[in-house]
Amino acid sequence: MPKIKKFLFINGPLLATILIFIIVYMIGGQLYPAMKKPQVFFNLFINNASLLIISIGMALVVLMGGIDLSVSGMIALTSVASAALLQLNIHPVVVMLLMLLMGVALGCAMGCIIHYLKVEAFVVTLMGLFFARGMAYVINRSSITISDEFYRYLALTKIPLPFFENVSVYIPTLAGIVLLIIVFIIARFTFFGRTVYAIGKNEQSALLMGMPVARTKIAVYSISGFCSALAGIVFSISLLSGFGGYAKSMEMDAIASVVIGGTALTGGQGNVIGTLFGVLINGTIVTILQFNGTLTSWWTRIGVGVLTLIFIGIQSLFYLKKKRD
């Protein structure tokens, strides 16, 4: 019994998230029977591919006790920059690599400022957000279409799923899933991952234990930059265009997904897998609103905000109880 109790305490927020996802989806299925179709379920992954990718990066940052508000700006910047480069007839693979490099470079720069110059993470990354969005508008003030063959191939090729009939996903959809598995393994089973958790719990003691705090911190922000650049590529593939106004306030969706996924904002507590369910809950709410048709889109923002608040409340209850035990 005590083992089960301990398991429930450790994984409480994650289990709550999975349960809530199932309940929300079942309510949706009852209200709109069309939601029971498997394709609608997999559409969650297709529509939220870029959100999933930035949320994974965000989850790592939050686990470390930091925050990265720049992700949505990076998506906009990547989409515009890649569209502009593709217009110059540069090879798409080169463009993608350049974008990823840019993401890592910006993330690394923010990490360095946060760690070495001791500026608060949210200030630096908020400025990163405004900087990236501003730069996107500097490159081009209106939206640019992408007509590259390779991008079109990536965007339009369907991959049929096994075990399901007439159900398919697209190539970019898989990027998020693959990334999730990789980051989960890194966070769970490597020295690097343990260091991230340790810094999140207590940076001072992690430093005193001789852990490479500086290297890890900068690496985590670089990974988040990489993730947002990847999300930007996925985003521009799915819309086949680039614009500085894309993905507005998506950082909030990402933070909400991470929090709903059971990761504590204070750092050191949580699970990367939970983030997937956070994203799915987010997507399910949007899907229900779309099926309803009469409710307007700004209810999504309000709904996600309220849900985030509730989950922060649940978390603090859990951790208070844990502390008392």
Added chain:
Amino acid sequence: MATNSEKKASLLTRFRKSPVFWPLVALVIILIFDGIYAPGFFKIGIVEGHLYGNLIDVINNGAPLILVAIGMTMVIATEGVDLSVGAVIAISAAMGAVLINPALGNELISNEILTQNISHTPLPLIVLANLGAGTACGLFNGFLVSRVKIQPMVATLILMVAGRGLAQLITNGQIMTIYYTPYFWFGNGFIIGIPVAVYIVIAVLIAATLLVRKTSIGLFVESVGVNAKSTFFSGISEKNVKLIAYTFSGFCAAIAGLILSSYAHSADANNIGADYELDAILSVVIGGTLMAGGRFSLLASVIGAVVIRTFTITMYTVGVPANALTAAKAVLVLLVILLYSDQSRRLINKLFDRGKSKKESDDAKN
């Protein structure tokens, strides 16, 4: 003679050490730049008995920003931040526009009714509703931060995003145009040739300064910013201090929303007060208040806001597009934060002191 020069020097050092010094230096630099590259910048004319010109624009259009910056200063001094100011502006503006709407509650809405110069609710009630809505938002933020203990950044981020949704909900997703002329007074009116908004700013600034410097509230705020725990142990309710700071910030943003919607004759839930959080943080940071909380100066933040407005208008005059300007501002914030950091401050003081000691030794030789 010697004592006189000594007094002068001490006055100069006092001025150099005062929080207003660096923002003023920044302002002077920008104005010198204007003088060289945009000579028309300083032109002030009188049209229909009102003062017009870029410099008046800086203060008139800058009034909402100055107000938001005053509120933001209090919040940042308690080691917090309020990212929701833009959304609160939108909510306040939406509230005003909806209450004015002559067709409020009517099912049949025709253009003739909508465009009439009448209001559904009396003006004082509208102003009260505007301020009340914003203050309630601030109270909500303060509650989340002080009682639920959510980090300020996350708590206000929730309202920053959800608040625009709320504003859309209030206006039913439309950009509401206001046709009620008495409402325009706040943003477009003049008293003795000077914009009404300027008087509002001065009133709020004086009230806030009196509250902060003549009562112990300012001291409480600073002590919470320096160390919330020890403040609590010395018998001050740090929770209530935080609550008051966030509520005040919401109140200031609400006045800004009133002025902005009155100035623009409309309430656009998506775009009104956009990027105000960036500009307000920038103003406070330029004013020398540390993001880590503690010592703050309202007047320095006000000058910081004026610097930002001057900078923005200068950039527009030179021909930089509005969207691209955010990138430059973001870099500017980081630079200023780094400039104000302890290390660089020590370096500057060292340079000054070296100059002084050299002069003293020269004097001794003579």
